[in-house]
Amino acid sequence: MDLRLLKTFQTIVKRRSFQKAAEELQYVQSTVTMQIKKLESDLGVQLLERSKKVRLTEAGRLFYEQAELLLKNYEYLQNLMKEWEQGEAGMIRLGAMEPAASWRLPALLASFRERHPNVQLRMQIANTYVLHRMLEDDIIDLAICTTPDSGEGMLFEPLFTEKLGLLVPAGSELSAKPEIVLQDLENQPLLLTTTACPFRRELERLLAEKGVTPKWGPEVGTLSALPFYVKQGFGGAFVPCITVAPPPEGTVLKPIADWNVGLVTGLLRKSGNTTLGLAGDRLLAALRESLTNSALGSASIQKIEHFHDLFPFYTPGYWPL
Structure with a gap:
């Protein structure tokens, strides 16, 4: 009509x-x-x-x-x-892995929403494998994650490296060492993340190459739970430094002297001419600027002692993992 x-x-x-x-x-x-x-x-x-x-x-x-x-x-x-x-309406479906989803994105997205209150944001939190599948199935428009195993049909733009450290129980043998090398992990209790974690596969490969055999402890499926298991003495765990800065009471965060690696994290999108509209382009620009310049994105473990300078809003005992 x-x-x-x-x-x-x-x-x-x-x-x-x-x-x-x-x-x-x-x-x-x-x-x-x-x-x-x-x-x-x-x-x-x-x-x-x-x-x-x-x-x-x-x-x-x-x-x-x-x-x-x-x-x-x-x-x-x-x-x-x-x-x-005009970029002032619409919906952006964003996916993110931890710890970025809880630690890096909330303040960024709050600022974006304040500038564009009529743009709706829908957040999905999952690991890289699931986020990759969600992009393929058109459930999300873009993802903040690590490099996927298969990049076919996708574009990955690295933004920062999520630094990792070894969190150990206070009073343990490893906590007394001024620095730790991978060989020190021989026969030491070590917690595992899930098999879907890209870092776990790299860690197991490297330890095997060096002939180091830890005492593998329980497999803990969520990042937020790891510090609590470490605190209770189950063993050490490799964790993103941002999630334990400062370390929870009863734990100590240690650098690994001969392994200065981290999780390369960035933007994953479908390749081709897929467009998010002006609002989506603005969010992409904000993500690139904020995450690339993230204060802890390139910080070493030694610099985390200045945590309160970087996050003056931090409340002791509150770790939004």
């Missing part, structure tokens, strides 16, 4: 005159008459009684109420599309 016909019908009813409606719409009166005849023909009912003053038929009253709603919705959609084009 041509919405111009609805607009003409609405104007006639409000002005109670074909002539006045024509003047308001800047049509000749014959055009207005022709449009109403076409509308009535399309609907198969008479909408208006022509007399000195235009009156609605019973069908016309029912149609007018619904037409009013339809035109309001159409105007809303027009405004929404204009806002989307």
